[in-house]
Amino acid sequence: MLHRNISNGFRSLLIGLSAIGAAGCSVAQEDSFTLVTELPPGFEVKGEAIYTPRTGETCTVPPKSGKSHPGSKIFKQGPSEKAQTAHFTIPLSSTGDGCPLVLKRFDYEVDAKYGAARLNLGRDYTSIAFEDAKANSQPSPSPLSLKRECEWLFRTIGSNRYITKILKCKAIETPQPEKDSATSSISRTQLAGKTLTVEFSLSKEERPYMGDTWIKFPEGWKRCMGENLDDQYGFCRGNTKDFKSFKMPDGRECTVYPNCTE
Structure with a gap:
């Protein structure tokens, strides 16, 4: 009889622990969300939850x-070198020295390579803002998703006019409203226990970093001469006949971008 009572008691304890464990998982899921980040080849990210x-x-x-x-x-x-997907579990709240904290912002630092050299690197920043639920707010559409399109802006630097590139990422239209080109705002309550996907893509088209410095032809972009070969700015100023060569990141001497030769 004692053995049977012990067995029954042990079984009840296991059931109780299982229920507590399940409840704990449920609480954890309700206090966090999964952030899925899709990246093009050559991209990496560092994120900071604030x-x-x-x-x-x-x-x-x-x-x-x-x-x-x-x-x-x-x-x-x-x-x-290939497209990849990152999965992050982001807590919606935290506590420090007894102070109840909530997620305010998630900042992305986006890095991408455009050449083999260590400094052939572009970097940009984008954010997601989080806020308290508003009265009579509509439920967020499912699945939750945001999109960022990145592009390369090219220019020349130095007396040898080496091509360097600047990475620029902006928000593109999604079911969630965007406040500006870099930040989205989502209710924490509507996000609890859900998955938010942020998809980064890379535009196939590149464009000059500075206006009136390159002219586009069918074969590609040509670098305006400016006042002379040493003119670092090299504004076109209506001159569509005089151009100067430049160097690719790999050292090739070129006259048209990105094909190098006409």
């Missing part, structure tokens, strides 16, 4: 102590 005191709280975010910083959590995805 937390602020919950609305109505008078406490402050505690300062960083060693590697611990309740107000900031870092997420990384390294580069790959």
Whole structure:
């Protein structure tokens, strides 16, 4: 009889622990979301989740102590020669020194290579803002998704006129409203337990970084002469006949971009 009672008690304990574990998972899921980031080949990202005191709280975010910083959590995805997808579990709240914190912003640092050299690197930044649920707010569409299109802006630098590129990423139309070209705003409540996908794409077209410095022809872009070969700005100023050569990142001498030769 004692053995049977012990067995029954142990079985009840296991059931109770399972229920607590399931509830714990449910609470964890409700207090976080999955951030899926789709990247083109050659791209890498570093993300920072930034937390602020919950609305109505008078406490402050505690300062960083060693590697611990309740107000900031870092997420990384390294580069790959192929397109890749990163999955991050982002907490919607945090606590520091008894101060209740909520997710305020997720900042992306986007890096991409355009050449083999170490400095042949472009970088840009984009953010997602999070806010309290508004009264009578409509549920977010499912699945939740945001899109960022990146493009290369090219220019020449130095007396040898080497091509260098600047990476620029902007938001493009999605079911979620965009406040501006770099930031989206989403309700934390509507995001709890869900998946948000941020898709980065790379435009096939490149364009000059500075206006009135290149002229586009059927065979490609030609670099305007400006006042002379040493003119660093080299504005066209209506001169559509005089151009100067430049060098690709790999050292090739070229007269038209991106095909190099006409």
